[in-house]
Amino acid sequence: MKLSRRLQVSVLLSTLLVSLILFTSLKQAQIQALADHQLERIIRVQLQIDALSNRLWLLQHYRDRSALDEALAVQAELNKKLSLTPMINPAQRRLLTNLIRLNGNLGSLIRLASQQVTGVDAAQMLQARFTMTMQAMAEDSYRFQLSAMQHSEKQRIRMQSLLFTLLVLSLLSLTLFTLTILRRFSSSLKSLNQGIASLAQGDLKSRLEVDDTDEFGPLSRRFNDMKLTLDQITIKRDQLQYEVEQQTKLLTQQQKKLQFLADHDELTQLMSRHAFKLHMEQGLIRCKRNLTSAAVLYLDLDKFKPINDSHGHSMGDLVLVEIAQRLQQSMRQSDMVARWGGDEFVIWLEPVKSRAETLTVIQKLIPLLCSPIFIDKHAFSIDISLGVSLYPQDGKDANSLLQIADNNMYLAKGQPGSNCYFSARDAEPWRNAVLGQGEPDSGGPKLVN
Amino acid sequence: MKKVLLLCLVVALICIPAYLWLRQEPLQPPARKISIAISTTPLSAPFIVAKARGLFRQHGLEVELQPLDGGLLCFQKLIARQVYMATSSESVVMFNSFEHDDFSVLASFAESDKDIKLLSLKASGLSRPQQLAAKRIGIVEASSSEFFLYAYMLLSGHGDLGFTQVNMPVQELASALLEKRVDAISVWEPYGHQLQRLMPQEWLEFDTKGVYSLSFNLLGHKTDDPEDLRTNTRVLRALAQAIDVMDSEPAQAKRLVGQYLDMPAAELDALWPDYVFKLSLGNALIANLQMQAHWAIATGQVRAGSTPDFRRLLDHRALNSLPLFAQTL
Structure with a gap:
């Protein structure tokens, strides 16, 4: 049964209950009114019996026409009153019938008394008959009154019992019915509340149990539909977000790859010329700010071309990769190495305290690079021509420093074997170092074996 | 909900038999056997109905009714202690009250001014x-x-x-x-x-209306034995119930009385309205007895100087112990 229907039934039950109370109250009032009316009639009868008793006494004493007429009139009036007295049950009917009969007897006796009652015995007997009859009438009238009162009391108790029983039953039914409504309401509301709470916590999968017997059924179904829709929307959004993230990741990877490709040499994985120059610019800024020195080493591999020519470019490439690895392994974290093109490499050393420190680095670097390279059972040996430019002595910008280093490299290349050249403008005695031996030449490039 | 209903059902199943068991009257002792001499007249109807409807038995009495022709014979049986109770008109009571004082009038149960x-x-x-x-x-x-x-x-x-x-x-x-x-x-x-x-x-x-009112009375031995007093009360209770039945089911009552007295229904129907059945023990009876006693003395029916004290004959104890409602009936 739907809740609205249940509530309607509840209202109906309440209305019935009120009607019942009203009905029983009215009925009780009606019974009371009837009892009151009956009692009033009985009391009138009793008063009339009393009046008749008085008249009979007068008749006994005066024995005249006036007393006789009065006695007969009162007796007739009593008869009238008796006939108007309502009777409710068989016992009352019997008592009333007896009263009427006794009154009739009295009438006969009075008439007898009007004739020729003579002698003491007759008078005494008449008086005794009057007395007996009057006593019997008084007794019956009081019994009638008692019966009426008891009947009224019984009726009242019966009505009260009926009312009480009906009230208890009705209230019990109403209470039980209301309890079922409350239980149903609470249960459904609790279920709905739990559903909303779980939704608030992000649970889109669970569903409410749907009971179509009341209004909560459609509500629960709509709630479930809403959750289903929300679930579907969320799935789409998540999928979209995932897709976007995947694409973004891919793009980022590609961007990084492109950036890497742009910034690095594809073969050696060393920094590209462009990236090197950018980083070098930043390095120069740092040096300028920190008032530190730096050096650019321009390397060119000698005897590389014959390797290419005799073993192919692939072998040459492997040699270049090996050289690149050796360069990277020998550099500090703060240094940069780039493949400048072909067999040329550029190194940025930052910071360097002096020309001597640069030379020390070079003196460690050259033997490392010139050590034999073993590839596929072949041993290759190369020489290094190395030009050096120093910041800030040789230049303040990247191009000039690179140009000077390049120039010095060409000067070194002009000499057989591995050589290193510093700028001639430098007044320091070790500007052109002989790698591994002797003091740097004080002027012009120095050949290094 | 189901649980609540089940609980109500269980409570009802326990309470209703318990209530029915508790409201049963306590176990009665074995029924006392008594005999009552009644006159073969419709005035004895309350006894006939009470016997036929088992009302005496309901009150723990096994009553044997002895039908006799007239109250005088009934009285004689009582005085001879051949019966426990007897019914008679007040005239029999009056006459015998001059000679006997070992009986009591327990109640008047019927009246008639046309009997x-x-x-x-x-x-x-x-x-x-x-x-x-x-x-x-x-x-x-x-x-x-x-x-x-x-x-x-x-x-x-x-x-x-x-x-x-x-x-x-x-x-x-x-x-x-x-x-x-x-x-x-x-x-x-x-x-x-x-x-x-x-x-x-x-x-x-002859037109005798109002001249005489006959009452029929229940007589018993004078006694103070509690058992007898209880028995008397039970008899009156059964009679009160019988009068109630006669009021509410007059046709049935007349049928029972007719069968017992072997009276044609038409005859009983003609007589029935003349009778008034009620339990009473009032001054009207004393007045009646006195009136008749005066007559008996005056006419030499009895040899006595004065009327007996009829108040001593009336034993109100049994009637007064009846519920008020029974007395009203």
Whole structure:
């Protein structure tokens, strides 16, 4: 049964209950009114019996026409009153019938008394008959009154019992019915509340149990539909977000790859010329700010071309990769190495305290690079021509420093074997170092074996 | 919900049998066997109905009814202690109260102002008191039949009228009238109706309304034995219930009485409205007894200087112990 229907039934039950109370109250009032009316009639009868008793006494004493007429009139009036007295049950009917009969007897006796009652015995007997009859009438009238009162009391108790029983039953039914409504309401509301709470916590999968017997059924179904829709929307959004993230990741990877490709040499994985120059610019800024020195080493591999020519470019490439690895392994974290093109490499050393420190680095670097390279059972040996430019002595910008280093490299290349050249403008005695031996030449490039 | 209903059902199943068991009357002791002598008249209807409907048994009594012709015989059985109780008219009580004081009147249970009739044959034309001068009138000596005739003559102003009183048993009165051994009879029911049966429409009834009111009373031995007092109360309770049944189911009551007395239904129907059944023990009875006692002394029916103290005959204890409602009935 739907809740609205249940509530309607509840209202109906309440209305019935009120009607019942009203009905029983009215009925009780009606019974009371009837009892009151009956009692009033009985009391009138009793008063009339009393009046008749008085008249009979007068008749006994005066024995005249006036007393006789009065006695007969009162007796007739009593008869009238008796006939108007309502009777409710068989016992009352019997008592009333007896009263009427006794009154009739009295009438006969009075008439007898009007004739020729003579002698003491007759008078005494008449008086005794009057007395007996009057006593019997008084007794019956009081019994009638008692019966009426008891009947009224019984009726009242019966009505009260009926009312009480009906009230208890009705209230019990109403209470039980209301309890079922409350239980149903609470249960459904609790279920709905739990559903909303779980939704608030992000649970889109669970569903409410749907009971179509009341209004909560459609509500629960709509709630479930809403959750289903929300679930579907969320799935789409998540999928979209995932897709976007995947694409973004891919793009980022590609961007990084492109950036890497742009910034690095594809073969050696060393920094590209462009990236090197950018980083070098930043390095120069740092040096300028920190008032530190730096050096650019321009390397060119000698005897590389014959390797290419005799073993192919692939072998040459492997040699270049090996050289690149050796360069990277020998550099500090703060240094940069780039493949400048072909067999040329550029190194940025930052910071360097002096020309001597640069030379020390070079003196460690050259033997490392010139050590034999073993590839596929072949041993290759190369020489290094190395030009050096120093910041800030040789230049303040990247191009000039690179140009000077390049120039010095060409000067070194002009000499057989591995050589290193510093700028001639430098007044320091070790500007052109002989790698591994002797003091740097004080002027012009120095050949290094 | 189901649980609540189940609980209610269980409570109801426990409470209802418990209530029914508790409201049962406590176990009665073995029924006491008593015998009651009743007169074969419709006035004994409460006893007949109570017996037939098992009302005595409901009150723990095994009652044997002994039907006898008239209250006098019943009284004699009582005095001879052949019965526990007896029923009789107040006339029998009055006469015997001069000789016996070992009985009590427990209650009046019936009244009638038409139970005794003065009848004559139509052919005789006797229907007024003055016509009875020098006539023979059949009566039952020392019974209400005799007093009724006396009262009628006295109250109608013919107390000094000379007539012959012919005494005979009640069952012979009708035949005596028919055989013209008497001119009129003073007879109680149902013997009066015998005449009507034998010669319908051939008899006359004197107008005696108001002259006499007969009461039928329940008599017992004078006793203070608690067991007897309890028994008396139970008898009166059963009678009160029987009167209730007679009020509410008059047809059924008349059928039972008719069967018991072997009376035709029409006859009983004709007599029934003349009777008033109620339990009482008031001054009206004392007044009646005194009136009759005065008559008995005055007419020499009894040899006594004064009337007995009838108050001592009336035993109110049993009637007063009845519920108020039963007394009202």
